[in-house]
Amino acid sequence: TAHASSPSTIVAIATASGRGGVGVVRASGGLAVIQALMQALCGRALTPRHAHYGAFLDAQNTPIDHGLALYFNAPHSYTGEHVLELQGHGGPVVMQLLLRRCLQAGAAYGVRLAEAGEFTERAFLNDKIDLAQAEAVADLIEASTEAAAKSAVRSLSGEFSMRIHTLVTKVVHLRMLVEATLDFPEEEIDFLQKADAFGQLDRIQTELAGVLTTAKQGALLRNGVNVVLVGQPNVGKSSLLNALAGQDVAIVTPIAGTTRDTVTQVVQIEGVPLNVIDTAGLRDTDDVVEKIGIERTWGAVEKADVVLHLVDAMQMSGEAEHIAHNNLDVQLLAELANKTPAGTPLITLVNKTDLLNDPVDAVGDCIYISAKTGAGLDDLRTRLLTIVGFEKSAGDVFIARERHLTALRLADAHVQTAYAHALTQDQKLDLFAEELRLAQEQLNQITGEFTSDDLLGVIFSSFCIGK
């Protein structure tokens, strides 16, 4: 591939923008370039994998900063290439000066700024990590809850990849058996029995289902669940959000290089991040800035997984089943139904039940809550987790992405088709083998054995610069 030719040396600030105690500039590439950078900035050659304290020099040999320089010789580095890391003081000006000095000192060698995710892409291309692990690097950095971070670390350490490898091994084993038989047609008849092909297929399917279940949980932890809060002013939307957040606040920090929706607030249930969108701001307006805000809110609403419709218990008329809807609710609900994917679940929450004189029996799908006392919130949490398919018992979850789920589902479909071929009277073993091959191809896409440059581009460009 194009990547086989020796790639240029890249350099970037690896730490977050802004100020910090320490900031890191990292360069990765060929030996000669990295040696030149060491000479230029540190004034000497560095011992691999040792920390060297000293000045980082500019072109006039004047110190830009003092700090630690680390040299990792290939292939014993993050990228698998020769890597130089300069740990200086974490101020934006110092970091920029160090970065520019690296570009200048390496100009003759064609050193350039790294693109987003390029260090990790090289780690992948140099077989330091597979694709699922590379993705986990970004997911770990982006994790908004402890559970998400832990599951990203599991993927990063290769747990997900191991499960995929186990599956691939089983598929390959069966494929080999079938393909060997194809050369001896007279043996086809009882081949499937002899090889316990159905038993093997069963085990592959069970394993696939298990991986898919875990991966689904991992995708939930990664993506979170988009929850839209609807209701009239004063029904208690903000209070509910605070009550849910008070229990368990997700760790939300603005991350450089990523765009975070400011209209959503993140809380968590059992480690699943809930991106809660308060529709309070959705109203007609002529104000330009507010209009932009409203457009963004609708944009977020379109990705809703669940809609929570809050009503005030005190405004219910007489019998419990008569929830008073004013025009605002009717309009908003109609518009929501229009904008959200068909079948998006809606839960009606009857709030302020602490103000009711007599306890009422919940009707239909309503959940009776009090944002004030916390009554009913556990029911709400359980219902939300059930709706999105979260399983507490899933155990050690590894983080996963939509593209992994798709590959697992397609692999499963191919295995099922293989099964169907084997069950027919005139067992079509060539078709059987072909389906197994296709299943294997899907699985290999997860770990990146066979991936197009386009896919890699999409994956790595979503990383932050310097990773």
Ligand code: GDP
């Ligand atoms: P929002 O406009 O929908 O966001 O409603 P707020 O959360 O701002 O609440 C409006 C008012 O209702 C505030 O005075 C809250 O303290 C009160 N409130 C909210 N939830 C409850 C509840 O469960 N019980 C009681 N008694 N008051 C509540």
Ligand code: ZN
């Ligand atoms: Zn509010």
